[in-house]
Amino acid sequence: MITFDSVSKKYMDRYVALDNVSLTIRQGEFISIVGHSGAGKTTLLKMLLAEDKPTSGIVTFEDVDIHSLRRKHLLNLRRRIGVVFQDFKLLPHKTAFENIAFAMEAAGRTDEEIEADVPHVLALVDLGDKIWCFPNEMSGGEMQRVAIARAIVNQPDLIIADEPTGNLDPINTHDIIQILKKINDLGTTVILTTHNKRVIDSLGRRVITMDKGRVVRDNEQGSYVL
Amino acid sequence: MFTTTKRIIRAGFLSFWRNGVVSFASILVVTVTLFVGGSMFFLGELLESSLAELKDKVDVNIYFTLDAPEEEIFGLKQSLESLPAVAYVSYTSRDQALESFEEKHADDYTTLQALEELDGNPLPASLNIKAKEASQYETIARFLEDKNALMEGDEKIVEKVTYYQNKTAIDKLASIIAGAERLGLAITFTLIAISILITFNTIRLAIYTSRQEISIMKLMGAGNAYIRGPFIVEGIMYGAISALAAMALFYPVTLWIGDATAKFFSGINVHAYYIDHLISIFGSTLLAGIFLGAVSSAIAVSKYLNEKHLKMT
Numbered sequence: 001m002i003t004f005d006s007v008s009k010k011y012m013d014r015y016v017a018l019d020n021v022s023l024t025i026r027q028g029e030f031i032s033i034v035g036h037s038g039a040g041k042t043t044l045l046k047m048l049l050a051e052d053k054p055t056s057g058i059v060t061f062e063d064v065d066i067h068s069l070r071r072k073h074l075l076n077l078r079r080r081i082g083v084v085f086q087d088f089k090l091l092p093h094k095t096a097f098e099n100i101a102f103a104m105e106a107a108g109r110t111d112e113e114i115e116a117d118v119p120h121v122l123a124l125v126d127l128g129d130k131i132w133c134f135p136n137e138m139s140g141g142e143m144q145r146v147a148i149a150r151a152i153v154n155q156p157d158l159i160i161a162d163e164p165t166g167n168l169d170p171i172n173t174h175d176i177i178q179i180l181k182k183i184n185d186l187g188t189t190v191i192l193t194t195h196n197k198r199v200i201d202s203l204g205r206r207v208i209t210m211d212k213g214r215v216v217r218d219n220e221q222g223s224y225v226l
Numbered sequence: 227m228f229t230t231t232k233r234i235i236r237a238g239f240l241s242f243w244r245n246g247v248v249s250f251a252s253i254l255v256v257t258v259t260l261f262v263g264g265s266m267f268f269l270g271e272l273l274e275s276s277l278a279e280l281k282d283k284v285d286v287n288i289y290f291t292l293d294a295p296e297e298e299i300f301g302l303k304q305s306l307e308s309l310p311a312v313a314y315v316s317y318t319s320r321d322q323a324l325e326s327f328e329e330k331h332a333d334d335y336t337t338l339q340a341l342e343e344l345d346g347n348p349l350p351a352s353l354n355i356k357a358k359e360a361s362q363y364e365t366i367a368r369f370l371e372d373k374n375a376l377m378e379g380d381e382k383i384v385e386k387v388t389y390y391q392n393k394t395a396i397d398k399l400a401s402i403i404a405g406a407e408r409l410g411l412a413i414t415f416t417l418i419a420i421s422i423l424i425t426f427n428t429i430r431l432a433i434y435t436s437r438q439e440i441s442i443m444k445l446m447g448a449g450n451a452y453i454r455g456p457f458i459v460e461g462i463m464y465g466a467i468s469a470l471a472a473m474a475l476f477y478p479v480t481l482w483i484g485d486a487t488a489k490f491f492s493g494i495n496v497h498a499y500y501i502d503h504l505i506s507i508f509g510s511t512l513l514a515g516i517f518l519g520a521v522s523s524a525i526a527v528s529k530y531l532n533e534k535h536l537k538m539t
Contacts, residue, residue, distance in 0.1 A: 049445060079447035089442045093244040105233055106448035150446075 001027040001189060002048065002158070007057030009043055009213075017043040018054070019213040025191065027157075030184040032200050033193045034224055035210035041193040044210070045160050048191075049081065050074055061158075079107045082151025082188075086163040088143040090135040090150075096122060097131045100150045107154045121149045125179055141172030148179055152188070159183060161192045165199060173199065197224035230452065238459020248432045249464065252519075255428040256468035259421035260515050261475055264507065266414035268480070271499065272491045273407050279494075286363055287388040288353045288370060292320070294383035296351070302373065302383075303353055309369065311362035316354045323349040350385055363389055422518065429464070429522040433457060433530070440530040450531045454524065461523030465515030472515075473508050476500055 002025040009018040018040050025031055033041045046052040047059050050066050059066045061077060069077060082103075090099050100118045109117075122131055125145035135143055144164055151159055161180060165173040177199055184190045194200065200207055200223060207222025208215055217225065242249050290299055299317065306315050318326075324347045331337045341348070357363050367389040436457075443453045477500070484497030500507065 051445070075447045075449055077447075078445060083445055089438070089445075091439050091442060093241055093439075098240075102443070102448070103446045106443070106446050106452065111229065 001025055001029075001062060003058075003060045004044070004047070005058045005060070007044075007047060007054045007059060009040075009047065009052065010055045016213050018047070021057070021213070021215055023208065023215055023218065025189065028184070028187055028189055030181070030190045030203065030205040031192070032203060032205060032207045032222075033191065033210060034195070034200060034207060034226065036226065037195075039210040040213040041210055042162060043213075045162055045191070045193065048160065049078065049083065079154060080157045082154070082156040082159045084144070084147050084151050084159065084161040084164045086166040088135070088140075088147045088167075090143055090146055092135050095132050095134055096127060096138070096146045096149075099135075099146055100153050103150045103153055109154075117153055121153045122146075124152075125149045126175075139172075140167050141169070141175065144168060144172070144176055145179070148176065148183075152183055156188065158189045158191065161190065163193055163195065165194060165196055170198075177203070200224040230455075234452065234455030235459055237456035238463065241456055242460045242463050245432070245460075248435065249460070252428050252432050252464045253468050253471065255425050256464050256515060256519060257471040257475070259418075259425045259518065260468050260472035260511050262417050262421045263514060264472055264476060264511055266410070266417060267507075267510075268496055268499070269410055270407070270414065272487060272494055272496065273410055275494045276491045277404075277407070284363065284392070286355045286357075286366055286370075288355070288384055289350045289386040289388075290352065290383050291385045292348075292350055294351065298383050299351055299353065305373075306353070306355060306366070306369075309366065311357050311359070311365050313356045313358045315356075318352045318354065320347050320349055320351045323347075323352065363393075425518055426522045426525070429461060429519070430526040433523065433526040437530045440527070444531070453531060454527050457523045457527045458520050461519035461521075462516050463519070465517070465519030466512060468519075469508070469512040469515035472511055476507075 004021050004023050007018055007021045008016070010016050021040070021044065033044065035041050043052070047054055048061070048066070050069065053067050064077075066074075066077065091102060094102060097118050100121060101114045104114045104117065119128065119131060122128055125148055127142060127145050127149065130138060130142055130146075133142075135146070138146065144167075148161075148164070151161075159180065164180075165176050168176060173196065180190050180192065181203070192199075204221055206220050207217070207224070209217035209222075209225065211226075288302075296319070303315050303317055306312055327349060328338065328341070355366055357366055367387060370384065370387050373384075440453055480497040480500040484495045488495040
């Protein structure tokens with residue numbers, strides 16, 4: 001589904017963020033990427049979202065070179081990817097309902113679909129009673145659940161979760177990982193980056209370890225080893 | 227298309243309302259800009275009307291000799307009226323001149339007494355000539371001179387033509403007003419340019435606070451037009467509300483300075499002008515406000531729509 005073929009990224013011709021990374025992610029996988037801060041995890045995800053261009057190498061999504069896409073097709077690609085961030089990145093002046101509705105509006109969904117799907121997806125992340133709350137009226141765990149609801153509402157092919165539990169307590173961390181597992185069980189590919197050893201060890205899925213911009217380990221049923 | 231427009235307008239309204247402090251600050255600045263622009267417009271109108279009124283006061287009077295026969299005066303009046311440069315000619319007989327003199331000096335006992343002591347009516351008959359254009363007075367004056375020169379000795383009926391006495395004063399006044407207009411225009415442009423820059427920067431700052439939101443929207447796959455739209459709606463709202471506020475401000479301000487302007491600018495009351503032209507002034511202020519708000523927002527937001535500003539982390 002996704003391939004990184006000899007992808008390198010240098011900033012200002014000096015700092016190497018990615019060094020000749022090659023890997024393949026199959027449809028329906030739950031893959032965790034671990035590594036120290038600055039190991040290149042986030043840069044790898046940026047390449048996938050076409051937020052940044054590689055200095056060399058090719059990133060493909062379903063055999064299409066992401067960085068050769070025109071703007072319109074790039075938008076379509078982003079609509080097929082749900083993103084969850086460590087700092088939630090909710091729209092601060094929109095309610096939980098409106099945050100999720102925005103993702104659906106961006107994908108061109110009808111008002112009827114929005115009215116039907118948003119409460120449903122909020123109930124799925126156990127936030128049915130927070131539908132009209134603004135982000136500043138919610139806890140970190142609740143905000144992250146809204147972010148996940150927003151990421152999954154358009155039934156994307158891929159969920160990218162960049163350290164989604166970094167700001168959460170152990171109970172919320174557990175809940176968020178359970179939700180991601182549930183999403184993966186329904187067939188969506190999930191890419192998770194995290195520093196949380198317990199999360200990785202409990203998942204028992206494929207783990208890619210990065211260091212200094214390179215993939216140093218790729219284990220099918222890995223654990224958290226740095 | 228309709229759904230998208232509806233969503234954009236709704237999002238703009240909501241964002242305007244929920245970003246209350248930022249909206250208030252932006253409205254304040256746009257209001258000041260529109261108020262400055264409007265004031266400059268009023269000042270320009272006052273200067274223009276004053277000049278027009280002064281130009282209107284320019285005329286030529288022909289004073290006749292006391293024994294000039296009325297038929298000949300009428301003859302001259304007719305030939306003057308046939309000139310293409312002349313707008314109209316009005317005749318004041320000796321009796322009318324005396325009557326209006328007495329009226330004018332009704333309270334001035336000494337003058338009236340002096341008048342009584344004279345033998346008969348000392349005032350001459352006169353013709354008042356108005357030209358279609360101020361520049362044509364010279365032609366008329368020359369025509370009169372030629373005509374007068376033709377009459378010799380006792381036949382000479384024209385005593386005096388007032389054109390040349392007034393000419394210097396009129397020209398000087400016109401050049402002062404033209405200078406004032408130029409200065410006014412320069413000040414207007416400078417002030418308006420400064421206000422527009424301040425407005426643009428305020429709106430840019432307001433949108434700067436939303437730059438991360440714009441990034442999030444882009445990462446969710448929202449198109450540029452869909453992201454830009456609500457900001458433009460907000461800009462339009464800043465402009466429209468500011469136009470209302472500026473109009474509301476003009477009312478007490480013009481009322482306050484109305485009498486002063488009436489005295490200073492030959493009878494034009496700025497408050498009366500404001501009331502008479504309320505709809506057109508409001509229309510242009512509204513259009514200026516909406517244009518300013520919408521264009522500032524569009525320019526400011528376009529910077530963050532660029533892929534270079536897309537920031538995931």
